Amino acid sequence: MTDHRTILHIDANAFFASVEQSANPELRGKPIAVVGGHGRTVITTSSYEARAKGVKTGMAIWEAKRTCPELLIVVGDNKKYQYTSTKMNEIFRDYTPEVEAFSIDESWLDVTHSLSIFGSAENIAYIIKARIKYQFDITVSIGIAPNKLLAKLASDMQKPDGLTIIEPDNVSRTLEHMLIKELCGIGKKMQRHLNMMSIYTCGELGRCEETRLTKKFGIIGKRLKEMGQGIDHSPVVRFGKEDDVKSVGHSMTLERDIDDPAEIRRFLLQLSEMVGSRARRYNVSGKTIHLYVRYADFFSSWGKQTTLKNYINLSDEIFRAALSILNTVDLEQPVRLLGISLSNLKHQAEQLPLFEDERKKLFATQAMDSINDRFGRMSVTYGTLLPGKEKAGSHVIPPSWRPDGVKNIDVQ
DNA sequence: TCTGGGGTCCTAGGACCC
DNA sequence: TCTGGGGTCCTAGGACCC
Numbered sequence: 001m002t003d004h005r006t007i008l009h010i011d012a013n014a015f016f017a018s019v020e021q022s023a024n025p026e027l028r029g030k031p032i033a034v035v036g037g038h039g040r041t042v043i044t045t046s047s048y049e050a051r052a053k054g055v056k057t058g059m060a061i062w063e064a065k066r067t068c069p070e071l072l073i074v075v076g077d078n079k080k081y082q083y084t085s086t087k088m089n090e091i092f093r094d095y096t097p098e099v100e101a102f103s104i105d106e107s108w109l110d111v112t113h114s115l116s117i118f119g120s121a122e123n124i125a126y127i128i129k130a131r132i133k134y135q136f137d138i139t140v141s142i143g144i145a146p147n148k149l150l151a152k153l154a155s156d157m158q159k160p161d162g163l164t165i166i167e168p169d170n171v172s173r174t175l176e177h178m179l180i181k182e183l184c185g186i187g188k189k190m191q192r193h194l195n196m197m198s199i200y201t202c203g204e205l206g207r208c209e210e211t212r213l214t215k216k217f218g219i220i221g222k223r224l225k226e227m228g229q230g231i232d233h234s235p236v237v238r239f240g241k242e243d244d245v246k247s248v249g250h251s252m253t254l255e256r257d258i259d260d261p262a263e264i265r266r267f268l269l270q271l272s273e274m275v276g277s278r279a280r281r282y283n284v285s286g287k288t289i290h291l292y293v294r295y296a297d298f299f300s301s302w303g304k305q306t307t308l309k310n311y312i313n314l315s316d317e318i319f320r321a322a323l324s325i326l327n328t329v330d331l332e333q334p335v336r337l338l339g340i341s342l343s344n345l346k347h348q349a350e351q352l353p354l355f356e357d358e359r360k361k362l363f364a365t366q367a368m369d370s371i372n373d374r375f376g377r378m379s380v381t382y383g384t385l386l387p388g389k390e391k392a393g394s395h396v397i398p399p400s401w402r403p404d405g406v407k408n409i410d411v412q
Numbered sequence: 413t414c415t416g417g418g419g420t421c422c423t424a425g426g427a428c429c430c
Numbered sequence: 431t432c433t434g435g436g437g438t439c440c441t442a443g444g445a446c447c448c
Contacts, residue, residue: 423443
């Protein structure tokens with residue numbers, strides 16, 4: 001069995017910051033940072049000019065400003081990023097239908113069957129770079145390799161505006177001295193465990209006795225050895241062919257820590273509406289509700305879940321379930337963050353409820369959802385929320401956001 | 413005014429059923 | 431009055447990714 005694939009991994013450099021600089025000439029060439037719109041936000045992305053001065057993702061604004069006083073702060077605009085990402089992926093699909101969006105700013109392309117049309121993978125990469133630069137004034141780093149693991153590794157090797165090719169007969173030479181943490185899938189903990197086994201490089205990982213790895217890590221031991229050898233058979237999964245979404249959730253860090261039960265309930269209702277409206281938009285309902293609380297000290301937190309008999313996706317049903325979880329707990333500290341997610345999902349058959357009052361409720365919900373879609377989240381909501389002035393603020397969507405929505409469910 | 417938000421997958425232990 | 435055991439569903443928690 002031969003695996004002669006040619007895979008591209010395309011990574012937009014400093015994506016959110018690049019989009020902002022592209023949209024506003026006054027930001028170009030300057031250190032800028034994109035942040036969320038609320039009080040306790042952190043740096044989501046920063047431009048290369050800012051990174052050169054020590055600004056890093058995850059820093060608090062004051063911290064970043066201390067590192068780089070001339071830093072320009074830009075509140076993120078999700079719509080722009082979604083639009084640009086979707087358009088970029090349309091460009092990718094000019095070269096192969098096999099395009100998989102890994103996140104809002106990263107995609108894999110399987111160009112194996114496009115090579116005869118476009119000449120070479122390198123050629124495709126250069127054309128894509130030029131088109132993205134011309135159309136959006138954004139640079140991308142591209143990796144070309146025989147599989148997804150290596151293509152992603154390659155795109156990371158030169159930034160920004162890089163193009164790195166790992167030829168099949170060059171794989172072992174490339175991996176020999178590559179540190180294991182560079183591999184997608186090996187994080188801090190795994191790195192520490194492997195280091196304790198005297199494994200530091202991919203070369204060492206690939207040569208490690210498989211039984212030694214399976215003894216320590218169980219089922220993934222085999223996979224780890226393969227990763228060290230640069231083996232990866234996972235396919236590029238094109239748009240619309242992804243697995244169904246497994247959960248829908250939202251969380252928010254509050255502007256200030258709160259302990260007033262009524263206030264906590266208000267935020268839970270708001271989260272329930274965010275989760276519910278998205279579930280309804282995807283046409284899914286779920287029967288497991290998970291409530292997550294982080295306390296004022298930041299370090300202590302808990303999560304509790306409950307599974308219902310019925311599948312639900314109405315905001316007030318989600319709210320009631322979250323509240324029933326909360327009622328089983330005595331809060332130990334003021335609350336810093338609240339989160340709700342809905343899982344155990346199934347696609348919902350679209351059918352009208354039998355009874356008049358249920359139909360009315362459904363129509364009311366749909367009307368509310370469509371108004372919120374047009375005029376922004378929470379334009380219309382339940383009465384309990386109205387007196388409150390505090391809202392979640394505009395959250396910057398995370399890079400894990402996928403163009404065209406979440407996986408399968410949003411695509412047609 | 414220290415430290416965001418959205419996901420997936422895996423494991424371990426208990427309940428319950430046949 | 432021993433101690434089976436496989437399968438499924440559930441909760442809790444951790445590691446990883448962006």
